Amino acid sequence: MERIVARYYIETPYAVEKAATALAGEQSSGTFVMVPGETEELKNRFAARVEHIEPLETVSEPAIPGATSPDGVYRRATVDVSWSVENFGHNLPTLISTLQGNLYEITQFTGLKLMDIHFPESYVNNYRGPRFGINGSRSLTHVAPGRPLLGTIIKPSVGLTPAQTAEIVDTLAQAGIDFVKDDELMASTANSPFEDRVDAVMRVINRHADRTGKKVMYAFNISDELEPMLRKYDYVLQSGGTCAMISLNSIGLAGAKRICDLSELAIHGHRNGWGMLNRHPLLGIEFPAYQKLWRLAGVDQLHVNGIQNKFWESDDSVVRSIASCLDAAPLDKPVLPVVSSGQWGGQAFETYRRTQTTDLLYMAGGGIMAHPGGPAAGVTALQQAWEGAVGGLTMEEAARQYPEFGGSVEKFGKLQIHRA
Amino acid sequence: MERIVARYYIETPYAVEKAATALAGEQSSGTFVMVPGETEELKNRFAARVEHIEPLETVSEPAIPGATSPDGVYRRATVDVSWSVENFGHNLPTLISTLQGNLYEITQFTGLKLMDIHFPESYVNNYRGPRFGINGSRSLTHVAPGRPLLGTIIKPSVGLTPAQTAEIVDTLAQAGIDFVKDDELMASTANSPFEDRVDAVMRVINRHADRTGKKVMYAFNISDELEPMLRKYDYVLQSGGTCAMISLNSIGLAGAKRICDLSELAIHGHRNGWGMLNRHPLLGIEFPAYQKLWRLAGVDQLHVNGIQNKFWESDDSVVRSIASCLDAAPLDKPVLPVVSSGQWGGQAFETYRRTQTTDLLYMAGGGIMAHPGGPAAGVTALQQAWEGAVGGLTMEEAARQYPEFGGSVEKFGKLQIHRA
Numbered sequence: 086m087e088r089i090v091a092r093y094y095i096e097t098p099y100a101v102e103k104a105a106t107a108l109a110g111e112q113s114s115g116t117f118v119m120v121p122g123e124t125e126e127l128k129n130r131f132a133a134r135v136e137h138i139e140p141l142e143t144v145s146e147p148a149i150p151g152a153t154s155p156d157g158v159y160r161r162a163t164v165d166v167s168w169s170v171e172n173f174g175h176n177l178p179t180l181i182s183t184l185q186g187n188l189y190e191i192t193q194f195t196g197l198k199l200m201d202i203h204f205p206e207s208y209v210n211n212y213r214g215p216r217f218g219i220n221g222s223r224s225l226t227h228v229a230p231g232r233p234l235l236g237t238i239i240k241p242s243v244g245l246t247p248a249q250t251a252e253i254v255d256t257l258a259q260a261g262i263d264f265v266k267d268d269e270l271m272a273s274t275a276n277s278p279f280e281d282r283v284d285a286v287m288r289v290i291n292r293h294a295d296r297t298g299k300k301v302m303y304a305f306n307i308s309d310e311l312e313p314m315l316r317k318y319d320y321v322l323q324s325g326g327t328c329a330m331i332s333l334n335s336i337g338l339a340g341a342k343r344i345c346d347l348s349e350l351a352i353h354g355h356r357n358g359w360g361m362l363n364r365h366p367l368l369g370i371e372f373p374a375y376q377k378l379w380r381l382a383g384v385d386q387l388h389v390n391g392i393q394n395k396f397w398e399s400d401d402s403v404v405r406s407i408a409s410c411l412d413a414a415p416l417d418k419p420v421l422p423v424v425s426s427g428q429w430g431g432q433a434f435e436t437y438r439r440t441q442t443t444d445l446l447y448m449a450g451g452g453i454m455a456h457p458g459g460p461a462a463g464v465t466a467l468q469q470a471w472e473g474a475v476g477g478l479t480m481e482e483a484a485r486q487y488p489e490f491g492g493s494v495e496k497f498g499k500l501q502i503h504r505a
Numbered sequence: 506m507e508r509i510v511a512r513y514y515i516e517t518p519y520a521v522e523k524a525a526t527a528l529a530g531e532q533s534s535g536t537f538v539m540v541p542g543e544t545e546e547l548k549n550r551f552a553a554r555v556e557h558i559e560p561l562e563t564v565s566e567p568a569i570p571g572a573t574s575p576d577g578v579y580r581r582a583t584v585d586v587s588w589s590v591e592n593f594g595h596n597l598p599t600l601i602s603t604l605q606g607n608l609y610e611i612t613q614f615t616g617l618k619l620m621d622i623h624f625p626e627s628y629v630n631n632y633r634g635p636r637f638g639i640n641g642s643r644s645l646t647h648v649a650p651g652r653p654l655l656g657t658i659i660k661p662s663v664g665l666t667p668a669q670t671a672e673i674v675d676t677l678a679q680a681g682i683d684f685v686k687d688d689e690l691m692a693s694t695a696n697s698p699f700e701d702r703v704d705a706v707m708r709v710i711n712r713h714a715d716r717t718g719k720k721v722m723y724a725f726n727i728s729d730e731l732e733p734m735l736r737k738y739d740y741v742l743q744s745g746g747t748c749a750m751i752s753l754n755s756i757g758l759a760g761a762k763r764i765c766d767l768s769e770l771a772i773h774g775h776r777n778g779w780g781m782l783n784r785h786p787l788l789g790i791e792f793p794a795y796q797k798l799w800r801l802a803g804v805d806q807l808h809v810n811g812i813q814n815k816f817w818e819s820d821d822s823v824v825r826s827i828a829s830c831l832d833a834a835p836l837d838k839p840v841l842p843v844v845s846s847g848q849w850g851g852q853a854f855e856t857y858r859r860t861q862t863t864d865l866l867y868m869a870g871g872g873i874m875a876h877p878g879g880p881a882a883g884v885t886a887l888q889q890a891w892e893g894a895v896g897g898l899t900m901e902e903a904a905r906q907y908p909e910f911g912g913s914v915e916k917f918g919k920l921q922i923h924r925a
């Protein structure tokens with residue numbers, strides 16, 4: 086029988102084997118005493134199984150509150166646990182309740198993070214995954230392989246009218262941008278009702294498309310309760326839009342999959358709220374596991390932060406996230422990594438050096454909108470940065486060669502956060 | 506214009522005022538430089554506003570990774586921030602993206618927890634909240650005020666056939682139980698397909714109801730992707746069931762609200778995954794804020810853990826959670842607190858002493874199923890425990906007065922976790 090394997094990074098005040106057994110027990114038998122009806126046969130068929138334990142370092146202070154160690158030592162380890170697919174079938178929410186659920190509550194752990202999930206073959210057959218993904222997003226925007234899709238976020242996040250938003254989109258489309266998105270804070274506001282914004286923006290985008298043959302992909306933020314979200318999806322579709330954005334953690338998996346299943350628009354998955362699930366090194370979930378769940382649900386584009394970002398995440402972590410999005414498993418269908426946060430083109434060089442890929446949606450917000458030559462020059466600068474990076478130039482060489490990118494370096498180069 | 510106020514517990518390596526301003530800026534303007542179109546008028550209307558700062562302790566080590574303090578001091582504080590309702594209207598997912606979202610990523614914080622949310626009047630008018638809640642759950646189970654609803658969870662969590670499950674329900678119904686639930690790990694398994702389980706269990710429950718006039722409330726775990734979840738909901742309803750359980754965090758808010766909006770079954774909200782959102786003292790969300798979001802979505806019954814539980818949570822925290830569920834705000838409609846985890850009746854005394862309420866769904870899993878006299882004696886023991894607790898007896902007095910409860914004390918009393 087097929088099994089799903091989950092890898093955890095744990096810390097425990099007890100023997101690692103004992104803690105691993107508690108983990109497996111809680112997530113299959115699930116009570117503190119032996120109960121009638123719990124036969125050996127049942128246990129063998131449905132019990133979670135500890136597959137492998139890799140002991141790691143020990144520490145003298147617990148990472149998060151839990152039981153006190155009798156010998157003052159907190160032991161860390163990697164633990165692989167497996168479950169029969171018979172336990173839940175193909176039901177992603179119940180899979181999550183099984184692989185995560187109450188595990189974070191168990192007192193025998195002073196740290197627990199879900200690192201990765203290995204899905205068996207039947208998941209590949211049961212879940213279609215991204216309808217558009219990398220290739221579909223390229224087709225919709227007419228961006229051939231060899232460079233990333235280049236995009237921006239309308240800023241300020243909240244406050245512009247539909248007409249103001251459309252005016253910015255006009256400038257950006259003129260400058261040859263591939264992708265524009267609403268901010269995750271912008272859904273339907275007092276001075277930018279959703280439908281009015283779609284009308285105004287799509288009028289501009291459709292006009293440019295008629296002229297040039299290239300339709301800018303605009304990710305309208307449809308995040309909402311389910312019924313209004315479905316209405317907004319339809320509105321975008323009927324208006325000729327090609328993409329909708331959803332805040333994955335705020336909506337949740339059942340709602341997100343419902344939207345992805347519609348399969349008409351590319352789904353831009355925003356991961357805001359991610360820090361809550363990931364920022365502590367020994368609590369929550371790591372991105373390789375996280376992206377698989379959303380990929381199974383059918384998300385086409387997924388945020389991964391960016392090199393030298395304005396947030397707390399390290400470059401190493403961003404590089405790992407990009408690699409996991411591009412990895413074929415579990416569906417032979419990668420999800421398009423969305424690089425953003427404090428990007429302005431200067432990071433293109435390091436991004437390309439470390440990832441060696443252009444299968445990215447590379448987004449600059451302020452980096453485009455606040456370019457000294459205006460947003461159009463900001464788009465050009467971003468294109469130049471990637472041309473330079475892929476062509477083997479250094480940032481300094483590209484700045485000398487391309488005037489608009491040179492302007493970016495002059496304005497944003499000094500704002501760049503330097504990391505150890 | 507109405508404003509929503511959120512309270513955060515933060516830690517920062519910088520001046521608290523500076524960090525609070527960064528918080529408000531990220532969640533309204535949202536970029537790292539001033540951009541065209543961002544006028545003072547726009548800012549005043551849509552910007553988040555720091556309402557109040559309460560400085561607290563300082564520490565010498567950051568709670569979670571972030572920026573390094575220039576003076577080696579990490580400052581903690583309570584910060585109240587407000588947003589105009591104009592920014593998002595009545596859209597719970599976008600509210601969550603605004604109040605939480607990228608906040609957890611900001612490098613200026615080495616700790617951030619959403620403590621509470623104050624909703625303005627229009628939310629009360631826009632969200633119905635729990636359709637059943639405390640009073641509705643009492644009516645459906647014929648439990649008059651004065652004692653909690655008493656319930657149990659079918660254990661082992663996974664593995665029993667529908668016939669075995671129904672047999673246990675039969676025994677429990679005979680013994681006068683009010684409520685039974687599937688485990689959150691149990692959805693539809695190879696040897697207990699959902700519909701077969703509903704058929705078998707409801708046959709027993711309906712038979713007892715015809716005989717006694719009291720229908721046991723069984724929370725069938727319908728947690729699934731949206732379409733199968735809706736089908737399962739209908740199946741429970743058509744079979745005469747009165748309740749469905751959903752794993753809130755695994756499904757997410759959009760899906761959960763869609764289910765609650767159906768308004769025909771009481772919705773039992775399981776919070777598995779909660780530890781990931783809450784276990785660290787300076788990361789995530791506290792229960793008073795969390796329960797308000799789910800209450801607005803319409804959840805009727807919500808897990809709060811229990812006194813002397815088997816998990817890591819302190820009694821103080823459990824008591825606070827129960828109080829917040831019973832608090833009228835924001836909807837004048839409390840949600841029924843579900844007390845569980847390692848409960849067997851012995852904790853009834855401390856639970857009642859500290860909460861002074863019987864508006865609880867009090868659940869024992871192993872505590873009923875593994876009673877030395879069998880599950881029926883387990884139910885009786887639980888009833889006796891609460892009768893004793895409300896009547897002012899101590900646990901020891903009740904154990905002497907009631908033989909079944911005495912049996913519980915003998916078996917489970919020594920397993921009880923003693924806490925400081």
